[in-house]
Every structure is written in structure tokens, then in C-alpha cells.
Amino acid sequence: MRIEQYGRILSFFFLALALFVLLWSPAAAMKIIVEPGPAELPTDVTYIDDEWFVPVWQAYSPVEFLTIVLLIHCPLLAVPFEIVCSAGVLAFLGYRTSRHPLDNKKRSRIYACIRDHPGIAPVEIARTTGINRGTIRYHLSRLRGAGIVSAVNQGGRVGYFQSGYDATSKTICCHLRNGTRREILTLLHGAPGITQSEIADDTGISRSAAAWHLQRLNADRLIESDRDGRTVRYALTEDALEVFSVQEWGDHDRAC
Numbered sequence: 040m041r042i043e044q045y046g047r048i049l050s051f052f053f054l055a056l057a058l059f060v061l062l063w064s065p066a067a068a069m070k071i072i073v074e075p076g077p078a079e080l081p082t083d084v085t086y087i088d089d090e091w092f093v094p095v096w097q098a099y100s101p102v103e104f105l106t107i108v109l110l111i112h113c114p115l116l117a118v119p120f121e122i123v124c125s126a127g128v129l130a131f132l133g134y135r136t137s138r139h140p141l142d143n144k145k146r147s148r149i150y151a152c153i154r155d156h157p158g159i160a161p162v163e164i165a166r167t168t169g170i171n172r173g174t175i176r177y178h179l180s181r182l183r184g185a186g187i188v189s190a191v192n193q194g195g196r197v198g199y200f201q202s203g204y205d206a207t208s209k210t211i212c213c214h215l216r217n218g219t220r221r222e223i224l225t226l227l228h229g230a231p232g233i234t235q236s237e238i239a240d241d242t243g244i245s246r247s248a249a250a251w252h253l254q255r256l257n258a259d260r261l262i263e264s265d266r267d268g269r270t271v272r273y274a275l276t277e278d279a280l281e282v283f284s285v286q287e288w289g290d291h292d293r294a295c
Contacts, residue, residue, distance in 0.1 A: 158212035
């Protein structure tokens with residue numbers, strides 16, 4: 040995209056320069072001198088024998104013909120000031136659009152916040168960076184448009200990630216930003232096959248609350264259950280276990 044923009048700008052510049060030279064060259068500034076006809080010829084008679092038709096490409100040189108055509112289709116080219124201003128504006132716009140998305144200081148801060156806190160929500164970004172939410176929404180749209188960050192909606196909560204995270208990693212990160220579910224996932228990773236009652240006792244929550252969090256994790260296919268008689272045991276799925284094995288989940292700020 041940048042190469043095409045620069046190509047159009049350079050083409051326009053050279054065309055404008057050529058027209059400027061043509062318009063200000065001695066050939067373009069030639070004077071046409073009209074002399075009166077002989078006095079003995081009457082002025083109210085048309086002499087057909089003295090007239091002949093000449094094709095337009097013979098009446099004008101190629102340079103003059105090209106100049107006329109260009110001026111007919113774009114009269115502003117006749118004004119050098121307009122040419123210079125237009126070329127300057129196009130060059131400025133091309134420079135602005137060709138800048139890297141992270142050249143903006145606030146956008147770079149937002150990206151760094153997302154990189155260090157995967158799955159972070161816009162409200163948390165505003166709290167961390169001190170940038171107002173409207174500005175954050177604008178810069179997030181620019182970052183997403185550039186393919187630098189992506190978003191995932193998990194349970195009505197939107198979390199942002201830098202590029203490179205797969206779907207399972209994004210889902211785990213969103214759950215890890217909840218303190219209770221982070222403890223549950225840590226327990227399931229360290230002690231697969233743990234029961235709902237054991238999860239409730241280890242995390243200090245009620246059994247109904249533990250059941251609700253387990254349902255959320257099961258809905259996102261992060262855990263699986265195995266019934267052993269009247270006892271139901273829970274463990275991480277293979278995909279979730281693989282993500283936990285690859286990532287360093289101990290540092291929540293750097294991992295999730």
C-alpha cells in the first residue's frame with residue numbers, strides 16, 4: 040500500500056513539473072501577430088480557393104496538443120501555485136498514512152499494556168495507563184485494523200491480546216483474570232481429578248459458587264468431568280493442559 044501511494048505521488052509530481060516547464064517555456068509564451076490583409080481584397084467575400092483544412096495533429100506540435108488536452112480536463116494545472124500546494128498536501132498525507140501504528144505515543148502505551156496484561160479489558164487499560172476511555176476505544180480500533188491486537192468476548196467481557204495467541208490461550212487468559220477461576224485452574228493443573236467439594240474447600244468458596252465457576256470453565260471447554268460412582272472429578276482438557284504446559288502461568292502480569 041505504501042509503495043502504491045508513493046508511486047501515485049511521484050507520478051503526479053513529475054506530471055505537474057512537466058506541465059510547469061511547458062507552460063513557462065518560451066514556446067508556451069510565444070506571441071501570435073495578426074497582420075491585416077491586403078487592402079485590395081474585399082472583406083465581405085469568402086475565397087474558398089484560399090482555404091484548406093489541416094488536421095489538429097498537424098496544426099499543433101505534440102507538446103502543445105498534450106498541454107491543451109490536459110488543461111481541458113484539469114484547468115487547475117494552469118496555476119503553478121495550485122500544483123505546488125496539491126503536491127505538498129499529497130506528500131504530507133502520504134507521509135502521515137505511511138507511519139507505523141505504534142509511532143503514536145498513547146497507542147504505544149496501550150499496546151504495551153495489552154502485551155504485559157493479556158486479556159485486559161478497556162476499563163482496566165484506562166485505569167492502568169490513565170488515558171480516557173474514548174481515546175482508548177479509538178486507538179484500539181486502529182490497532183485491531185492494523186492486525187497488531189485482537190479481541191475476544193468471553194461471558195460479556197471483552198479482552199484484548201497482542202497477535203500470536205490462539206483461541207484456547209485467549210480463553211484461558213480471560214478466565215485467569217478472575218481471581219477465583221485462576222485458583223480453580225491452578226488446582227486442576229496441579230491436582231487433576233479433584234472434586235467439587237475439594238475445590239470449594241481449597242479456594243474458600245461455597246460449593247454452589249464452585250459449581251458455577253466450573254460450569255463457566257466447562258462451557259468454554261477448558262475442563263472435563265469424569266464420574267466415579269457418586270463422585271464427579273474434574274481435570275483440564277488436553278488443549279488447556281497443553282497451553283498450561285507451554286506458557287509460564289506463574290507470573291500473571293506477564294502470562295495472563
